[in-house]
Amino acid sequence: MPRPRLPLLLLLPVTVTVTVLLLLIPSSRPPPPPHSPIPCGAAPSDATAGRWVPTPPPLPPPLYTPSCPFHRNAWNCLRNGRPPVAALSWAPARCGGGVVPRVDPAAFLAGARGRRIGLVGDSLSENLVVALLCALRAGDAGARKWKRRGAWRGGYFPREDVVVAYHRAVLLAKYTWQPVENSKLQKDGIKGTYRVDVDIPSDDWVNITKFYDVLIFNTGHWWGLDKFPRETPLVFYKGGKPIEPPLSIFDGLKVVLKSMASYIESEVPGKTLKLWRTQSPRHFDGGEWDHNGSCVSHRLLEEHELDSWFDPRFNGVNKEARLVNSAIQEALVDTDIQLLNLTYMSEFRADAHPAIWLGKKDAVAVWGQDCMHWCLPGVPDTWVDILAARISHYFKQGDG
Numbered sequence: 001m002p003r004p005r006l007p008l009l010l011l012l013p014v015t016v017t018v019t020v021l022l023l024l025i026p027s028s029r030p031p032p033p034p035h036s037p038i039p040c041g042a043a044p045s046d047a048t049a050g051r052w053v054p055t056p057p058p059l060p061p062p063l064y065t066p067s068c069p070f071h072r073n074a075w076n077c078l079r080n081g082r083p084p085v086a087a088l089s090w091a092p093a094r095c096g097g098g099v100v101p102r103v104d105p106a107a108f109l110a111g112a113r114g115r116r117i118g119l120v121g122d123s124l125s126e127n128l129v130v131a132l133l134c135a136l137r138a139g140d141a142g143a144r145k146w147k148r149r150g151a152w153r154g155g156y157f158p159r160e161d162v163v164v165a166y167h168r169a170v171l172l173a174k175y176t177w178q179p180v181e182n183s184k185l186q187k188d189g190i191k192g193t194y195r196v197d198v199d200i201p202s203d204d205w206v207n208i209t210k211f212y213d214v215l216i217f218n219t220g221h222w223w224g225l226d227k228f229p230r231e232t233p234l235v236f237y238k239g240g241k242p243i244e245p246p247l248s249i250f251d252g253l254k255v256v257l258k259s260m261a262s263y264i265e266s267e268v269p270g271k272t273l274k275l276w277r278t279q280s281p282r283h284f285d286g287g288e289w290d291h292n293g294s295c296v297s298h299r300l301l302e303e304h305e306l307d308s309w310f311d312p313r314f315n316g317v318n319k320e321a322r323l324v325n326s327a328i329q330e331a332l333v334d335t336d337i338q339l340l341n342l343t344y345m346s347e348f349r350a351d352a353h354p355a356i357w358l359g360k361k362d363a364v365a366v367w368g369q370d371c372m373h374w375c376l377p378g379v380p381d382t383w384v385d386i387l388a389a390r391i392s393h394y395f396k397q398g399d400g
């Protein structure tokens with residue numbers, strides 16, 4: 001059958017015209033950057049806009065079990081008899097219905113070959129590092145514990161020569177106990193003070209700023225009266241002298257955040273990926289931890305409930321996360337430290353704390369429920385997936 005040639009011939013003048021027109025347009029715009037799509041989870045906005053959905057089938061096998069040697073007992077909820085946390089995935093708005101994929105431990109380690117990843121901060125950083133260590137162990141059966149250079153907890157992954165470690169520094173700044181001397185009059189029942197040197201990082205991390213290729217900081221959960229009550233308050237020093245007039249605990253936090261951020265800016269090399277993890281929300285329902293506050297629940301919060309739980313305007317039990325975050329945000333302006341904003345996605349998850357399943361008989365009677373840390377497996381695994389996506393993308397781009 002002869003091909004119909006006529007329509008093609010008719011199109012020819014059009015093509016020529018378009019080509020001529022294109023040539024006539026002045027090429028003032030620079031060429032577009034090479035195509036490098038950001039994987040789902042790796043963009044900063046992926047954590048801050050999205051929703052929880054049931055993990056799409058088929059359910060991937062768990063990366064770790066209650067026997068992972070990196071566990072901390074109090075968060076090993078399955079071993080402590082808690083029913084499993086619901087299998088949910090985070091679907092960032094940017095990912096067109098897709099969910100953040102579970103970290104591929106072997107691929108992550110290969111991409112991080114020869115690198116070191118350090119976390120510095122309070123027990124919420126430890127909660128995250130335990131999830132990361134247990135997940136990565138699935139990619140290297142030779143993984144072993146690693147606790148050097150002042151690390152409180154860590155792992156070494158020999159196949160790809162990767163270190164992941166946590167340095168405990170609950171206030172980030174150095175703080176020391178100063179008892180009130182017996183000879184002195186004990187004013188207002190004060191037993192002693194904790195001296196915080198706002199301009200000196202704590203010993204646990206002061207000398208590791210050049211050791212790691214990725215550093216993730218946090219502080220926030222100790223800046224309250226339950227850790228530092230009126231009889232043993234924080235007193236802030238700068239340049240070796242007490243700050244006058246004395247700062248409130250929240251103003252002290254602001255000063256410490258600013259000065260730690262500037263220490264990081266000046267001491268951590270430019271090529272190191274610097275992240276600052278925002279505050280992890282607590283879910284004490286019906287009262288503080290020492291007033292029978294509870295989180296024995298399997299229900300996620302709804303979007304419209306979040307403000308009433310967390311907005312400081314409503315003065316609820318769990319308001320401190322957003323308050324601390326506002327101070328963090330302010331302190332990081334004009335630095336090259338990037339936010340790792342995990343607060344919003346975690347606010348929904350009232351269902352995923354250890355609550356009464358703490359693994360010790362009297363723990364709840366003494367400490368109340370734990371509605372602050374998270375069960376493992378659980379929410380920190382999604383933090384790990386997001387963090388791993390972000391780190392892998394950074395290494396792949398050759399920035400690190």
Ligand SMILES: *[C@@H]1O[C@H](CO)[C@@H](O)[C@H](O)[C@H]1NC(C)=O
Nearest residue numbers: 048049278325326329341344
């Ligand atoms: C974190 O993300 C949430 C949700 O987008 C946002 O409301 C909040 O302001 C962010 N926090 C910081 C410190 O950027």
Ligand SMILES: *[C@@H]1O[C@H](CO)[C@@H](O)[C@H](O)[C@H]1NC(C)=O
Nearest residue numbers: 150202203204205206207208
């Ligand atoms: C950190 O390094 C300095 C300089 O080498 C040293 O004087 C100091 O003792 C070290 N501090 C700690 C806590 O290791």
Ligand SMILES: *[C@@H]1O[C@H](CO)[C@@H](O)[C@H](O)[C@H]1NC(C)=O
Nearest residue numbers: 286287288289290291292293
């Ligand atoms: C907590 O609950 C127990 C048992 O219902 C009660 O005896 C106790 O007074 C409560 N404690 C507080 C601080 O509300």
